[in-house]
Amino acid sequence: MIKQKVCVLRLGHRVERDKRATMHIFLTARAFSASEVVYSGQRDPELEKRIEAVVDRWGGAFKVSFEKNWKRVIEDWRRKGLVCHLTMYGINIDDCLDMVPRDKEILVIVGSEKVPKEVFQLANYNIAIGDQPHSEIAALAIFLDRLFRGKELKGKFKGAKMRVVPQEKGKKVVQNVP
Amino acid sequence: MIKQKVCVLRLGHRVERDKRATMHIFLTARAFSASEVVYSGQRDPELEKRIEAVVDRWGGAFKVSFEKNWKRVIEDWRRKGLVCHLTMYGINIDDCLDMVPRDKEILVIVGSEKVPKEVFQLANYNIAIGDQPHSEIAALAIFLDRLFRGKELKGKFKGAKMRVVPQEKGKKVVQNVP
Numbered sequence: 001m002i003k004q005k006v007c008v009l010r011l012g013h014r015v016e017r018d019k020r021a022t023m024h025i026f027l028t029a030r031a032f033s034a035s036e037v038v039y040s041g042q043r044d045p046e047l048e049k050r051i052e053a054v055v056d057r058w059g060g061a062f063k064v065s066f067e068k069n070w071k072r073v074i075e076d077w078r079r080k081g082l083v084c085h086l087t088m089y090g091i092n093i094d095d096c097l098d099m100v101p102r103d104k105e106i107l108v109i110v111g112s113e114k115v116p117k118e119v120f121q122l123a124n125y126n127i128a129i130g131d132q133p134h135s136e137i138a139a140l141a142i143f144l145d146r147l148f149r150g151k152e153l154k155g156k157f158k159g160a161k162m163r164v165v166p167q168e169k170g171k172k173v174v175q176n177v178p
Numbered sequence: 179m180i181k182q183k184v185c186v187l188r189l190g191h192r193v194e195r196d197k198r199a200t201m202h203i204f205l206t207a208r209a210f211s212a213s214e215v216v217y218s219g220q221r222d223p224e225l226e227k228r229i230e231a232v233v234d235r236w237g238g239a240f241k242v243s244f245e246k247n248w249k250r251v252i253e254d255w256r257r258k259g260l261v262c263h264l265t266m267y268g269i270n271i272d273d274c275l276d277m278v279p280r281d282k283e284i285l286v287i288v289g290s291e292k293v294p295k296e297v298f299q300l301a302n303y304n305i306a307i308g309d310q311p312h313s314e315i316a317a318l319a320i321f322l323d324r325l326f327r328g329k330e331l332k333g334k335f336k337g338a339k340m341r342v343v344p345q346e347k348g349k350k351v352v353q354n355v356p
Contacts, residue, residue: 017198018198020195020196020198020199021198021199021202024199024202024313024315024316025313027310027311027312027313027316028312028313028315028316030310030312031308031310031311031312031313031316032308032312032316054311058310058311087349088342089342089344089345089348089349089350089351090344090345090346091344091345091346092331092332092344093331094328094331094332095344117348120347120348120349121347121348123347126345126346126347128342128344129331130209130210130330130331130332130333131341131342131344132205132208132209132236132333132335133205133209133232133236134205134206134209135202135205135206135209135315135319137202137206137313137315137316137319138202138205138206138209138210138315138316138318138319139319140316141313141315141316141317141319141320142319142320142323142331145320145323146328150272150324152308153270153271153272153307153308153320154270154272154308155308155310157310163309164266164267164306164309166267166268166269166270166273166306166309167267167268167269167304168268168269168304169298169299169301169304170267170295170298170299171265171267171298172267173267
């Protein structure tokens with residue numbers, strides 16, 4: 001059972017340029033048991049509809065919302081929990097994850113092209129999923145997988161209308177009977 | 179030290195639609211110690227230049243190449259090593275990673291929108307990084323992280339012109355003196 005609540009803050013979404021990458025962030029956050037994503041930058045109602053359709057079909061209580069003022073999101077969160085910013089310039093996750101308290105709610109920040117300097121200052125932890133240029137989608141997945149110690153990949157999603165039956169070869173999806 | 183050689187096969191690249199997602203695949207493969215990526219679909223010289231620029235600056239021997247005939251890539255690989263296809267319809271990684279031999283080279287297949295049925299048949303293992311709709315970028319990262327038991331995040335990249343010095347706050351990058 002996953003108990004630690006995690007919210008993801010996706011910074012600087014640009015409708016044209018980032019529509020696929022941000023959708024990957026939404027899907028990864030949901031699949032790896034984060035509770036919600038807040039995104040800033042440009043509002044993108046199409047993208048919100050797409051993730052809502054996934055939640056409707058595959059279940060769970062995952063939420064996505066837009067907030068122009070990302071700084072307020074971080075400052076509000078600091079009052080009640082922890083802020084972890086994923087960046088290749090930070091401390092290697094191998095050297096700092098053990099220091100992250102397990103009894104507080106976490107805001108995980110992932111940027112897009114350029115992250116404002118203030119984010120590095122406002123975060124409680126700047127965490128590097130390796131120090132090479134990489135993908136914020138990959139970084140988010142690894143952070144959640146390590147934080148939840150791999151237990152998130154067998155999570156159940158309440159109210160799912162469909163469900164995969166694992167196969168060695170091929171695909172099998174069944175409708176859930178309510 | 180990472181010894182098991184891994185090559186990634188990215189299927190069905192579309193120049194306009196996938197340019198960012200495929201770049202994330204390239205970066206993730208490199209950052210997580212895969213040796214190379216072969217991609218199929220549409221040839222994309224711009225994208226190849228972008229990843230070559232990253233390798234030039236940040237080091238290592240990572241290679242990217244295009245191959246129209248993805249089926250041949252898989253069939254050739256089957257003769258010398260293992261083929262693992264990452265798909266939400268497969269067997270949960272928790273239930274099958276231990277069965278993947280550690281002494282053979284691995285081809286990891288990641289698809290884009292729709293993966294041909296044959297891929298499921300040709301793969302030795304169809305592996306699910308969870309059974310929820312997710313991101314092939316996230317899936318690749320988790321697969322490599324688990325396969326390499328987390329050791330890949332501190333890899334050294336030979337011939338790097340620049341290097342990050344991990345910081346608690348802010349960014350520090352130094353030029354490597356050759």
